[in-house]
Amino acid sequence: MTxxxxxxxxxLLPLAYSxxxxxxxxxxxxxxxxVRSTWRASLGYHAATWLVTLAIGLGFDTALAERPVIARAVQMVGVLYVLWLAHGLWRAGAAREVKCAAPAIGFGGGVVLLVFNPKAYMIIALMFTQFAQASGLSTVGVTTVFTLNNALAFTLWAAVGATLTRFWARPETAARLNKGLALMLATVAVWMAVG
Structure with missing residues (x-):
């Protein structure tokens, strides 16, 4: 098992941390x-991750593969959600302003982010093709390891983001950081749409 x-x-290393x-x-x-503002969204995302990963491990991926229209609809909703987040960042001013145009997403936003992220489904399905029959690890075990590893990756990425803010704390540079992050999210949305 070890x-x-x-x-x-x-x-999971390159999949979770890239x-x-x-x-x-x-x-x-x-x-x-x-970083502290991300815990509610992370809890929502990873509760959904655990449930979706378990469902895929138990055969949900087969059901989606048989219904490509539904799979594509899920994908496009995810694209729109990420674009909505990018739009909020693009419009945002300096970090931590009282009136923030890009509020931190909460538990429900974290759930939505996972549920409508078709790339996550593909990674999970790929993981189970390699580890579904692994000796010593049950579907629940693989699901739990995947979820905890992913939570650690998100926390590290949130810390990286917070560190960037310290370097760009002035309003002019914060606006550039927000626009750069918005463009990154928009690029991810395009990547999700064509994937």
Missing amino acids: ETLAALLIF PGPGNMVFAAMGARHG
Whole structure:
């Protein structure tokens, strides 16, 4: 089991820690509002991650594969949500202003981010093709390891975002940071749309 767990973590390393829709949203939230502001969204995202991962591990991915129209609709809703977040960042001024145009998303926003992120579904399905029959790890075990590893990645990305804010604390530079983060999120949305 120890070897299987190590293999799973090595497999997840580039997937969980490389830039993607979730990581970029949490980096932007960390930059905009600080790391502590991300905990509600992270809790929502990762509660949904655990449930969706378990469902995929138990066969939900097959059901979506048989209904490509529904899968595409889920994908496009995710694209629109990430674009909405990018729009809020684009319009935002300096970090931590009293009237913030890009509020931190909460528990429900975190759930929405996961549910409408088709890239997450693909990563999860890929993970189960490699580890579904792994000795010593049940579907629940793989689901839990995946979720906890992903939560750590999001926390690190939020910290990176918060660190960027310290370097760009003046209103002029904060606006540039927000616009840069917005463009990153918009790029992620395009990537989600064509993926």
